[in-house]
C-alpha cells in the first residue's frame with residue numbers, strides 16, 4: 656500500500672513536471688514578394704500583435720489568373736550568423752496535396768493555417784488567397800527542435816516558374832523548468 660502511494664506520488668510529480676515543461680513559438684517576421692505582378696499581387700503580408708504572447712499572421716494575395724499547377728518549394732533555415740539551411744528542404748505538388756494531403760511535415764505546416772485560410776478546396780486557385788490570424792501552436796512540438804530562430808522560406812511556382820515567395824520567421828523556445 657505504502658509503495659503504491661509512493662509510485663502514484665512520483666508519477667504525479669513526473670506528469671505535472673512534464674505538463675509544465677512547455678514550449679513557446681512566436682512569429683517574429685514575415686516577408687512576401689511577388690516575382691510576377693501580372694499573376695500575383697501581394698496585398699497584405701503582415702504580423703499583428705494581439706497581446707504579449709500572441710502574434711498573428713495576415714496574408715492576402717490576388718491570383719489574377721487561375722492556376723492548376725503549383726509547386727511549393729520550401730526549406731527551413733536556422734539563424735546563426737545569418738540564416739543557414741536547416742534539416743528540411745522539400746518540393747510539394749500543391750494541387751495534388753490539396754486533393755489528398757501527403758508528406759507528414761507538409762501536413763503539419765498546412766495545419767498551422769488551413770482553418771484560418773480560404774485555401775480549403777482543390778485547384779484551380781484563383782482570386783483572393785487569404786490567411787487571417789494565423790498563429791503557431793505547440794502542435795509543432797513533434798519536430799526535434801533546438802531553441803533558436805528559424806525561417807520557413809517558401810518559393811511558390813506555377814507551371815515551373817517562380818511567382819512569389821513567402822518568408823516566415825519565428826522563434827522557438829523550450830521553457831525547461
Ligand SMILES: *[C@@H]1O[C@H](CO)[C@@H](O)[C@H](O)[C@H]1NC(C)=O
Pocket residue numbers: 686687688732738808820821822
Ligand atoms: C527570403 O529568404 C531568402 C533566404 O534567406 C532570401 O534570399 C530572400 O531574399 C528572402 N526574400 C524576401 C522577400 O525577403
Ligand SMILES: *[C@@H]1O[C@H](CO)[C@@H](O)[C@H](O)[C@H]1NC(C)=O
Pocket residue numbers: 691693694719720816817
Ligand atoms: C507571369 O504571369 C503571366 C500571366 O499574367 C504568365 O503568362 C507568364 O508566363 C508569367 N511569367 C512567368 C515568368 O512565369
Ligand SMILES: *[C@@H]1O[C@H](CO)[C@@H](O)[C@H](O)[C@H]1NC(C)=O
Pocket residue numbers: 706707708
Ligand atoms: C502571457 O504569458 C505569461 C507567461 O506564460 C502569462 O503569465 C500571461 O498570463 C500570458 N498573458 C496572456 C494575455 O495570455
Ligand SMILES: *[C@@H]1O[C@H](CO)[C@@H](O)[C@H](O)[C@H]1NC(C)=O
Pocket residue numbers: 698715716717783785
Ligand atoms: C484582400 O485584398 C483585396 C485587394 O486589396 C481587397 O479587395 C480585399 O478586401 C482583401 N480581403 C481581405 C479579407 O482583407
Ligand SMILES: *[C@@H]1O[C@H](CO)[C@@H](O)[C@H](O)[C@H]1NC(C)=O
Pocket residue numbers: 772773774775776
Ligand atoms: C472555405 O473557407 C471559406 C472561408 O473561410 C468558407 O466560406 C467556405 O465555406 C469553405 N469551404 C469549404 C469547402 O470548406
